[in-house]
Amino acid sequence: MDDQSKEMKKDVNVIGGFSSGLLVSCVKIMTMLLVSALISYFLLDGYGTLAVSVGFSVLSSLFLVPMFISYEKKVTAQGQRIVTLQHHMIRTIADVIEERDASTGGHIARTADLVEMLLVGMSKMPKYSFLTPANIEKIKNAAPLHDVGKIKIPDNVLNKPGKLTVVEYEVMKKHSEFGADLIMRSIKNVEDKKYFSIAYNIALFHHERYDGKGYPTGISGDQIPLEARVMALADVYDALVSPRVYKEPFSKSKAIEIIREGKGTQFDPELTEIFINCISNRADM
Numbered sequence: 001m002d003d004q005s006k007e008m009k010k011d012v013n014v015i016g017g018f019s020s021g022l023l024v025s026c027v028k029i030m031t032m033l034l035v036s037a038l039i040s041y042f043l044l045d046g047y048g049t050l051a052v053s054v055g056f057s058v059l060s061s062l063f064l065v066p067m068f069i070s071y072e073k074k075v076t077a078q079g080q081r082i083v084t085l086q087h088h089m090i091r092t093i094a095d096v097i098e099e100r101d102a103s104t105g106g107h108i109a110r111t112a113d114l115v116e117m118l119l120v121g122m123s124k125m126p127k128y129s130f131l132t133p134a135n136i137e138k139i140k141n142a143a144p145l146h147d148v149g150k151i152k153i154p155d156n157v158l159n160k161p162g163k164l165t166v167v168e169y170e171v172m173k174k175h176s177e178f179g180a181d182l183i184m185r186s187i188k189n190v191e192d193k194k195y196f197s198i199a200y201n202i203a204l205f206h207h208e209r210y211d212g213k214g215y216p217t218g219i220s221g222d223q224i225p226l227e228a229r230v231m232a233l234a235d236v237y238d239a240l241v242s243p244r245v246y247k248e249p250f251s252k253s254k255a256i257e258i259i260r261e262g263k264g265t266q267f268d269p270e271l272t273e274i275f276i277n278c279i280s281n282r283a284d285m
């Protein structure tokens with residue numbers, strides 16, 4: 001398992017961890033009260049004190065446990081509302097950017113669905129068991145930011161009705177670094193640090209290639225964060241089956257053939273196989 005996967009595994013279900021913390025506190029308090037009851041029994045005047053102390057312990061527990069559970073529910077609901085709001089805002093930013101890019105209508109929503117499809121397929125393998133529904137949702141929610149850096153690409157390059165020149169292509173390639181920089185500056189203070197790190201990795205590394213011939217850094221293999229290797233497959237597949245100013249959409253079978261040709265060179269070989277298996281079984285994609 002690569003470092004990225006280990007880090008993600010560590011981060012599973014923060015809210016669940018918080019919940020266990022409260023329950024542990026309840027148990028500690030109840031234990032403390034029962035111990036004090038027993039001490040009273042041995043050191044003071046026997047059964048009378050014990051009965052009073054045990055009674056007090058039980059009544060306190062009856063009061064404390066519902067109080068902690070109610071508090072826990074409120075905190076969890078509030079946290080969930082903040083996360084939902086953040087996701088809506090981020091999705092809106094991504095939609096605004098897509099509006100600027102005349103050639104990619106619906107690309108953001110479709111690639112997020114493809115990312116989810118691939119992650120669900122991966123999660124069935126023991127080595128990817130850390131891809132819980134919560135982790136899959138986190139990556140799916142970060143996927144819409146993969147091209148956020150295009151906001152800094154000039155219109156004459158972004159919306160050029162034809163193939164880019166070498167110089168224009170170099171300008172376009174800057175969108176991955178621009179995107180990572182924007183994410184670093186705009187959402188680094190969000191509560192969910194793991195979400196920030198996934199969004200950053202996707203924006204910066206989604207054009208890296210498995211053989212190291214991608215951009216912007218030229219890292220290769222498992223050095224490329226897992227979420228970026230997943231995004232690369234979704235991004236390219238959707239571009240292949242969608243119309244562009246310079247090409248007609250490829251058929252699904254042709255797109256799968258092109259993806260297969262990139263196995264081990266452009267794409268992670270194992271993820272390529274899982275992607276092809278999943279997409280072949282989907283009539284809607």
Ligand SMILES: [Fe+2]
Binds near residue numbers: 147175206
């Ligand atoms: Fe991109």
